[in-house]
Amino acid sequence: MVDMALSPLHQDFIWHFGEMGSRWGMNRTVGQIYALLFLSEEPLNAETITADLGISRSNTSMGLKELQAWNLVRMRHVQGDRRDYFTTPDDLWEIVRTLVAERRKREVDPTLTKLRELEMAGPQGDAYAEARIAELREMIEMMTQFHDEMNRLETERLVQLMTMGRKLGGLLDKGPRLNPFRRAAK
């Protein structure tokens, strides 16, 4: 099937993911490669990807390398074929978990490390800035811990939890309020 053009559906989806790729800390081609694999039932090899997207073979190679660094694609092998084949996981929840974990690793963890490092240096004479840094570190710690806990939940439970939505707030102890102000009306 040489020169088989992509369907309009594929075109449109892949193009969109290309644009989004840049906003998600990858680049256009990486987004496109991902999109192509996402829509494909069978694993694809690098040559096919290169042809479908009309990019250079080396660009495909780098893109796949990056997607593997993100743990977003898997390499597989096909019986009697020397080439590497690639797929995305079937389970969307797994994909989301990976994406969140990787973004945290790149976008949050380094800051947590840096903030701790700054605090280790001890007071430098700017009480406000130091308090602000401490407060930020505490908040990030709380959120990452929460993320760790949620990550431990099986998918089924996580879905239950998310589906509960509004009811979650109601579960909480409504004892003495720490904050005396009511939430402002929207």
Add this chain to the structure above:
Amino acid sequence: MVDMALSPLHQDFIWHFGEMGSRWGMNRTVGQIYALLFLSEEPLNAETITADLGISRSNTSMGLKELQAWNLVRMRHVQGDRRDYFTTPDDLWEIVRTLVAERRKREVDPTLTKLRELEMAGPQGDAYAEARIAELREMIEMMTQFHDEMNRLETERLVQLMTMGRKLGGLLDKGPRLNPFRRAAK
């Protein structure tokens, strides 16, 4: 206070946020401006920011404009001074809410729109791709609805919820399991 150099603490923090800025969909200067404002107890004007960061006045103007588009900084005025002054909100939770909301707007909502649009076009003959798109749309819908619900909670409740961490899973009905497998040991 002309040519007052930034303290090493400020330097380090600001430099780090500059690097992170690029990973968070802003650019280096935008991250630096934000960091500078974040650590400053008093509002700062554009001239001060320009001098502290050693960038051009026009770059400062553009950076502030972008931060305002993100709703991450506020403009204020100081008695008897014609210049605009800028601050970040004191409440870190408010900051996080804003950040999440803005990233969703830029990184998730457009994809939801696109997926719906693709589905509207009706079946195109690739059942697998169409199913994949529908499944993705459903997942994104579930997550954005959940986000909407969480956003409705007052901060105090949200903190309570996050602090509960592990216990949350236990709250759920443990009725008939849909998934017959136990979670694999770490």
Add this chain to the structure above:
DNA sequence: CATGAATTTCAGAAATTACTGAAATGGTCG
């Protein structure tokens, strides 16, 4: 252990994004 197909690496080219200085605009005050 030589061959050749598949993949990766990498230096330079192309494309994109960020930044600057100069000019234009806006808005306050006498």
Add this chain to the structure above:
DNA sequence: CGACCATTTCAGTAATTTCTGAAATTCATG
């Protein structure tokens, strides 16, 4: 109204990132 200060806009330049083609590497196979 007009002078002056603050801010924004924007065209050109600088810096960065992405992409390519050619060369190097890897590795299964005869």
